[in-house]
Amino acid sequence: MPTRIRLQRRGKKGQPFYHIVIADGRAPRDGRFIEKIGTYNPLTNPASIDLNMDKAVKWLMDGAQPSDTVRRILSYKGAMLKKHLQVGVRKGALTQEQADGKFNEWLQAKEAKIADVRSNVENEKRAVKKSRLESEKKANEAKAAAVTAKRQAAAEAEAKAKAEAEAADAEEAPAEAPAAEQEEAPAAE
Numbered sequence: 655m656p657t658r659i660r661l662q663r664r665g666k667k668g669q670p671f672y673h674i675v676i677a678d679g680r681a682p683r684d685g686r687f688i689e690k691i692g693t694y695n696p697l698t699n700p701a702s703i704d705l706n707m708d709k710a711v712k713w714l715m716d717g718a719q720p721s722d723t724v725r726r727i728l729s730y731k732g733a734m735l736k737k738h739l740q741v742g743v744r745k746g747a748l749t750q751e752q753a754d755g756k757f758n759e760w761l762q763a764k765e766a767k768i769a770d771v772r773s774n775v776e777n778e779k780r781a782v783k784k785s786r787l788e789s790e791k792k793a794n795e796a797k798a799a800a801v802t803a804k805r806q807a808a809a810e811a812e813a814k815a816k817a818e819a820e821a822a823d824a825e826e827a828p829a830e831a832p833a834a835e836q837e838e839a840p841a842a843e
Contacts, residue, residue, distance in 0.1 A: 659720040671695050676713050705731050
């Protein structure tokens with residue numbers, strides 16, 4: 655029975671979520687499995703991986719063959735390095751303390767690298783948000799200036815029309831006053 659370490663798809667359409675499982679090589683992708691050793695969520699940035707390192711190394715040492723994607727995941731998390739170091743301990747090339755020291759050193763460097771990637775992602779998100787906010791402020795200011803100019807032009811046009819109407823009324827009023835006096839004069843006689 656060739657055992658495989660592979661991904662078992664979960665989640666809904668368009669939102670994949672995977673379980674990392676130990677399964678018989680003849681079993682279907684989402685079918686029966688022997689043991690679940692972790693989860694993998696590719697939607698987060700960086701992808702979130704939860705892995706039981708001891709079980710993964712145990713199954714690798716027992717001869718389970720990982721799929722290509724799982725091999726990359728195990729390598730990313732350090733399970734392949736730990737297996738390599740354990741083979742060295744078995745052969746006598748390293749002591750267990752040396753192997754643990756090398757693994758812990760690698761693990762600290764890897765965690766620092768991941769933390770750096772996360773901070774870069776956060777900084778990038780902040781920068782994008784800030785630039786969007788600034789462009790929105792500029793657009794709002796431009797709209798406000800256009801609206802103010804339009805209102806001012808309308809107010810000027812209204813004031814000009816009002817002034818012309820008053821001037822026209824003023825011209826008509828003196829012309830009407832002498833005519834009114836002439837009409838009143840015959841009534842006085």
